[in-house]
Amino acid sequence: MNAAAEAFLREAAATAANGELHQIVRKGVEHYDAAVERGRARFLDWEAARQRCRKIKREAIDRLDLYLEEFERRVNERGGHVFWAETAEDACRYVTDLAARAGVRTVVKSKSMVSEEIRLNAALETRGIKVWETDLGEFIVQLREEPPFHIVTPAMHLTRRQIAALFREKLGGVQTEDPQELTAVARRELRRAFFSAEMGVTGANFLVADSGAIAITTNEGNARLCSSLPRIHVAIAGIEKVIPRAEDLALLWPVLATAGTGQAITCYNTLVTGPRTASEPDGPEEFHVVLLDNGRSRLLADPEQREVLHCIRCGACLNACPVFRTIGGHAYGTIYSGPIGSVLTPHLRGLAEFQHLSFASSLCGACAVVCPVKIDLPRHLLQNRRNAIAAGLRPAQERTGFRLWRWAMENDRRFTMFGWAARFGWKMARRAGLAGTALDPARRWTKAREMPEIPRHSFRALWRKTHGAG
Amino acid sequence: MAQVENPARERILARIRAATRSVPSSRTAPDARPIFAPVSGPLERFRAECAANATECIVVETASERGRALADLLGGIPEGEIFAQDSPKVRRALALSGTRQIRWSSEGAPSENSQAGVTLAEALVAQTGSVVVSTACGGRGASLVPPVHIVLADTSQLAPDLPAAMETIRRNGTLMACSSVCVITGPSRTADIEKILVLGAHGPRRLVVLISRESD
Ligand code: SF4
Numbered sequence: 001m002n003a004a005a006e007a008f009l010r011e012a013a014a015t016a017a018n019g020e021l022h023q024i025v026r027k028g029v030e031h032y033d034a035a036v037e038r039g040r041a042r043f044l045d046w047e048a049a050r051q052r053c054r055k056i057k058r059e060a061i062d063r064l065d066l067y068l069e070e071f072e073r074r075v076n077e078r079g080g081h082v083f084w085a086e087t088a089e090d091a092c093r094y095v096t097d098l099a100a101r102a103g104v105r106t107v108v109k110s111k112s113m114v115s116e117e118i119r120l121n122a123a124l125e126t127r128g129i130k131v132w133e134t135d136l137g138e139f140i141v142q143l144r145e146e147p148p149f150h151i152v153t154p155a156m157h158l159t160r161r162q163i164a165a166l167f168r169e170k171l172g173g174v175q176t177e178d179p180q181e182l183t184a185v186a187r188r189e190l191r192r193a194f195f196s197a198e199m200g201v202t203g204a205n206f207l208v209a210d211s212g213a214i215a216i217t218t219n220e221g222n223a224r225l226c227s228s229l230p231r232i233h234v235a236i237a238g239i240e241k242v243i244p245r246a247e248d249l250a251l252l253w254p255v256l257a258t259a260g261t262g263q264a265i266t267c268y269n270t271l272v273t274g275p276r277t278a279s280e281p282d283g284p285e286e287f288h289v290v291l292l293d294n295g296r297s298r299l300l301a302d303p304e305q306r307e308v309l310h311c312i313r314c315g316a317c318l319n320a321c322p323v324f325r326t327i328g329g330h331a332y333g334t335i336y337s338g339p340i341g342s343v344l345t346p347h348l349r350g351l352a353e354f355q356h357l358s359f360a361s362s363l364c365g366a367c368a369v370v371c372p373v374k375i376d377l378p379r380h381l382l383q384n385r386r387n388a389i390a391a392g393l394r395p396a397q398e399r400t401g402f403r404l405w406r407w408a409m410e411n412d413r414r415f416t417m418f419g420w421a422a423r424f425g426w427k428m429a430r431r432a433g434l435a436g437t438a439l440d441p442a443r444r445w446t447k448a449r450e451m452p453e454i455p456r457h458s459f460r461a462l463w464r465k466t467h468g469a470g
Numbered sequence: 471m472a473q474v475e476n477p478a479r480e481r482i483l484a485r486i487r488a489a490t491r492s493v494p495s496s497r498t499a500p501d502a503r504p505i506f507a508p509v510s511g512p513l514e515r516f517r518a519e520c521a522a523n524a525t526e527c528i529v530v531e532t533a534s535e536r537g538r539a540l541a542d543l544l545g546g547i548p549e550g551e552i553f554a555q556d557s558p559k560v561r562r563a564l565a566l567s568g569t570r571q572i573r574w575s576s577e578g579a580p581s582e583n584s585q586a587g588v589t590l591a592e593a594l595v596a597q598t599g600s601v602v603v604s605t606a607c608g609g610r611g612a613s614l615v616p617p618v619h620i621v622l623a624d625t626s627q628l629a630p631d632l633p634a635a636m637e638t639i640r641r642n643g644t645l646m647a648c649s650s651v652c653v654i655t656g657p658s659r660t661a662d663i664e665k666i667l668v669l670g671a672h673g674p675r676r677l678v679v680l681i682s683r684e685s686d
Contacts, residue, residue, distance in 0.1 A: 024664075031665040048503040055501070062493045065486045078649070084479040136671060137662035153662065160664050179663040183671055190672065195582055211645045221614055221658040221673025227650070228610035239482065246645065250632035251505065253653070254598070261661070264519070265598045265632075268673070269653040277649050281609035282579035287649075293482045301489035 001395075004333055005356040011331035012360070017448065021157060021328055028156045029319050035262025036316075042254075042264055053255050054374045056248045057310035060209070064300065067209040067242045068291065074212020078274030080287040088118035091290050095120060095201070095234055096127050098288065102232055104129060104198040108190075110216070110223035111135040112203025113151050113313060114236050114292055116335045117348070120201065132193040134222040136186055143170045149329040151336060152260050152315035157328060190222070200226030200284070204237035205256065205312065207289070211246045212273055214289060217256060219267040227272055233284040235272070239291050240300075240309035246271070252312070259314035259372040295348040305347070305380055310373045311340055317367035317377060323360055332357065339367035343380040351384070355393050358384035419458050426454055509630040512596035513681075516628060519599025523656035524669060526678040527599075533686035536622060537563040540680060543620060544570055544586065553580035553616055554588040555608030559686060563622055564588065575608035584616040587674075591623045592651070593638045594679070597631035600655040601679060602639065604648040613654060619674040624685040 001009075015021055040046045060067050072082040085091035099107065107129055109115065121131045121142075133142040137154035141147065143166055148154030155163070160177050167174040167185055174185055202223045204214040214235045216223040227233045243252065249269070257263040276283030300306055318324045318338030329337040334345045334354065342357035358381045367377040388394055408418040426442075434440050435451070442451065457465075509515050513529070520527035530536050544552060544567050552567075554560050556576040564572060573580065580587060589607040594600070601621050603613050613619045629635035635653070644651055658673030669675050 028665055043505060044507045045503055045505055048501065049505045052501055052505065062490055064490060065483050068483070068486070084476060084482050086478040086482060090478060134672065135662070136660045140662070153665075155662050158663075160666075163663055179666040180668045182663055183660055183668040187670070187672060191582070194672075213645060213651075219658070220660045220671035222671070224610065224614050224652065225672055228614060239486075246640065247633060247636045250636045253632065264523070265600065265653070265655050267523075267655050267657075267659055269655075271645065271651045272649065273645055274649045276605070276610075277647075280605045280649060281575045281577075282611050283605065283609065283649055291482075293478075293485075297482055297485035297489060300486060303493075306489075 001356075002353055004353050007333050008331060008356060008360070011333065012327040013448075015328045015331050016326050022326070024157060024159055025325060025328060028153065029325060032262060032319050036258065037262075039258035039262040039264065043258070046258075049251060049255055050372050050374050052251055053312075053372055054310060056243055056252065057312070057373050058307070060242050060244055061240060061300070061306065061309050064239065064242065067244060068207075068239060070209040071207050071212055071242055072291075074209075075274065075287075075289055078212060078287075080212070080274045080289060083288060083290045085118075085290055085292045085294070088292075088294050091118045091236060091292050091294070092120055092123035094290060095236070096123050096129075098232070098234065099124065099129055099199055100127060102198060102286075104232070106193060106197040107131045107199045107201055108134050108193050108197040108222075108226050108230060109138075109201045110203065110218060110226045111138050111148075111154070112201070112236060113148075113335060114203055114238055115201060116147065117294065118236070118292065120236070132190060132197070134190050134193070134226060135218070135220060136183060139186055139190065140166065143167075147330065147335065150315060150318055151313055151338075152318075157330075194225045194229050197230045199232040199234065200228075200230040201234045201236065202226050204235045204241055204289070206249065206252060207237055207242040207291075208246050208249070208271070209242055209244050211271070213246065213271040215249060215253075216270045216272070217253065217266045217268070218270075219261075219263075221268050224268055224270050227270070228283055231284055232286040232288070233272070233275075234288045234290065236290040236292060239293055239296050240311075255372050256312055256314055259312075259316040259370070299344075299347040302347075304383055305343075307375055308340075308343055308347070308380060310375055311344070312373060313340075314372055316370040316372060320366040320370045322362065322364060322366070339377045339381070340375075343377055343384065346384055346388075351388060351391060352393055355384060355388035355391075358382075358388065416458075416460065419460070423454050423458070506597065506631065509596050512628040512630050513625055515596040515630075516594060516599055516681075519596070520656075520679065523599050524659075524677075525599055525601075525656050526676065527681065528678065529681045529683065531682065532684045533559075533563070533624070533682050534566075536680050536682040537566040540564065540588070540620065540622065541567040543678060543680075547585050547618060550583055550585040551581060552586050552588060553584040553608065553612055555590055555612060557590060559590060560588055560622060562686075575612060579609060580611045580615045582615070586618040586620055587612040587614075587616040588620045588622065589613055591621050591627060591679075592642070592644055593635045594623055594628045594681070595632055595635045595653070596628055598655055600632075600635075600653050601677070602635055602651065602653050604644050604651045606644070606648050610650055613652065614673050617670065617674055618676040618678065619654075619657075621677070621679045623679060624682045626685045
């Protein structure tokens, strides 16, 4: 087992047993579930909305080259710059070089999972640049020096008491646990950063080809401040974020909001087409868009899994996932967690190191039911599993075990024999005091669970007794 | 230019082309199924949505009544600079507000301590209770930096739904003329601490829309 898989098992076991964490995550998810139910009721036909969104994304992804070129051409026409980055390093280098050239000392950032993916903050910090995360949740996890817990609600795992203690320790003089006052503290702190920063970095929820615009969605308004006040605005987005037309947003915005938080529409849906024009009173002098590949074009070449690039990062599949609800976002050890993270990460960072995540699922299918662009996530988990097995990445005993299982399942006699042997073996093991020891093959399972009493007779024996032979 | 020095562009595009070459065209008949119920009574819907998203919506008959409503509103806002979009309409409306210190968008960006931003809108959206602003509405900061954003509008600007609002923007060439457009729905908010709703996270704590039935 590799280091990532070992860490995953260790962390998952630890958080699965953390009752306090479960309570706060459950509270968050229940709140979300209720809001989404109300949100969906606003649609006449939610299913039709999902289908249309899927179609929009599919149209863009199937002709990605054309739409990206159109987007680039229009951004250039308006005086913006487009940089194509093949890897995370290329993207970081472009931004840090730009910052160094312009003498940037402070960067304000709005929430961007792609910037987490390329580890931009670390790259800027090693060049001596101060980076402020300005989304409240991101600001909190940045102060805690940990990655976001969830792609939409980064501080989902923390109570107000913990946040208050954090502010007291890091910001000083904070005597409140009231969310309103804590928010005001962060606002004051970050306003100073906004007005002193020379560069603002944002993500983009959509790249609009026909208008050469980036579309950014936030509730707090921090992305607007990042793209309005500093002299330079840099937007970083995966190449899969492109959509054909501005009018598509009339559907994508409410769908993203409903799936993401249950809102009818997010508070600020901003379009930026370039730097400030001569007649405008404010806005940045420079506008840069970094288009990140980092494995996406490889995923595009996989006809089975291409649709994973339709993802609009709404976070719905995380909230719906019983595994995410149990082990939380950090245990995954990846930037993207939950079902979409388990599907996507092997493509971005290698199957060998991250195939184990696709096995940590009961394939219950809850994620596919909620996904607003109808990505068949369980199928992709299965395909990742198949690919991992074909590549010989699974342990030998697993293979042997499944071969044996199949062999037994294929034949009535063998099945009966195995059932008997298992019941007998378990009884013997218990009698010999082996249950729970290193020799017990069920130890992993029974460590945290009660093993039910094994009945004396098999189901088949009981059936024969009550229904007769045949 | 950066992209000329950057061969990555060609490599990425080549990979995309190779990956999508064999994808059959996905063009299917347009799906006409209605997704939202059509909006009837746009003004009533707009008011109801505003109530739900914490926008303060005041409807009056005439433009001059709207000016008086603005004066009332500004009367309740602390001393200090008011930032305003420099346009004849806004100047006419603010003429009724007496001696407030006003910084016009023609003089530059709003200062950090502006007490309110007064702007027009590109459109109002009944379906969601949203206000569409562009950089022509006093720039990017006008609707963002001050703690209160006041919008002067009239009922002729009401688009029934988002598709109609996007169509208005397209027709007017707003995205061509302006470097930024924003669909604003309610005051700034966050629920990042225990999912508890807090207004005024980074942007305005109050969003007030003053609508006159008569256009001016
Ligand atoms: S896979 Fe679907 S549900 Fe999950 S984040 Fe992406 S769009 Fe949302």
